[in-house]
Amino acid sequence: MTSKKDSGPQEKPGGAVSRRGFIRGVGIAGGAVEVLQSQGQTQPPQPPARVAGPGAVPITLQINGKPYKLMLEPRVTLLDALRDHLDFTGAKRVCDRGNCGACTVIMAGKAVYACSVLAIEAQGKPIQTIEGLASGDALHPISAAFVRNDAQQCGYCTPGLVMATKSLLDRNPSPTLEQVHQELGGNLCRCGTYAGIRKAVLDAANVMRGGKNA
Numbered sequence: 001m002t003s004k005k006d007s008g009p010q011e012k013p014g015g016a017v018s019r020r021g022f023i024r025g026v027g028i029a030g031g032a033v034e035v036l037q038s039q040g041q042t043q044p045p046q047p048p049a050r051v052a053g054p055g056a057v058p059i060t061l062q063i064n065g066k067p068y069k070l071m072l073e074p075r076v077t078l079l080d081a082l083r084d085h086l087d088f089t090g091a092k093r094v095c096d097r098g099n100c101g102a103c104t105v106i107m108a109g110k111a112v113y114a115c116s117v118l119a120i121e122a123q124g125k126p127i128q129t130i131e132g133l134a135s136g137d138a139l140h141p142i143s144a145a146f147v148r149n150d151a152q153q154c155g156y157c158t159p160g161l162v163m164a165t166k167s168l169l170d171r172n173p174s175p176t177l178e179q180v181h182q183e184l185g186g187n188l189c190r191c192g193t194y195a196g197i198r199k200a201v202l203d204a205a206n207v208m209r210g211g212k213n214a
Contacts, residue, residue: 059123063088064132070119078122079103079114082129090130090159101187104160105129111167111186130159133166142166145204146197148213153191161187165201173209177202 056071061081070085079096082088082105091114092102098116105114106128133140139147142165152158161184168175168183175183180201189197207213 063127078117081119102160104163141207142204145200149200151196151200
């Protein structure tokens with residue numbers, strides 16, 4: 001008498017495998033793998049994937065009037081170079097997409113998002129960060145105006161706003177309130193202190209023109 005039990009999937013007429021036979025076959029295969037693993041017969045580890053791309057190259061950045069020599073991969077952004085390699089941590093990483101302005105620095109006289117500029121592209125261009133504004137222990141008039149007008153809460157966006165303000169006042173020493181609103185439109189404040197920020201900009205402009213504190 002022939003036994004109905006077998007060790008493989010059962011086929012239906014026409015060569016199709018039954019659902020019960022398929023499940024039984026999967027179980028047998030899984031058991032075989034477990035036996036091989038218990039006996040140490042596992043597949044050898046795969047070698048790590050080869051990293052493609054250029055390696056680090058020497059670059060020199062002019063930051064706050066001083067040269068800094070670095071070895072960086074061409075893909076490193078100016079923001080990463082400042083924060084991770086030179087310890088200039090004033091510029092903050094928030095969106096990392098060129099949207100919020102927290103990483104704003106001045107490069108070649110213009111406010112730029114440091115997260116959107118490659119460090120290698122910044123060579124030969126003067127770069128100014130918020131660390132270069134103060135004179136010893138004395139705050140720059142813009143920074144002082146931000147304090148006087150309570151233009152910050154968490155402070156995370158403040159360095160970028162101060163640098164954007166510096167760029168604005170370098171180009172336009174007497175901006176109107178509407179011009180301040182337009183010029184700082186690329187800098188976002190998560191705490192919503194926009195009223196204080198605009199007052200601070202006008203206050204700083206007045207002081208830098210020789211006027212008194214607001």
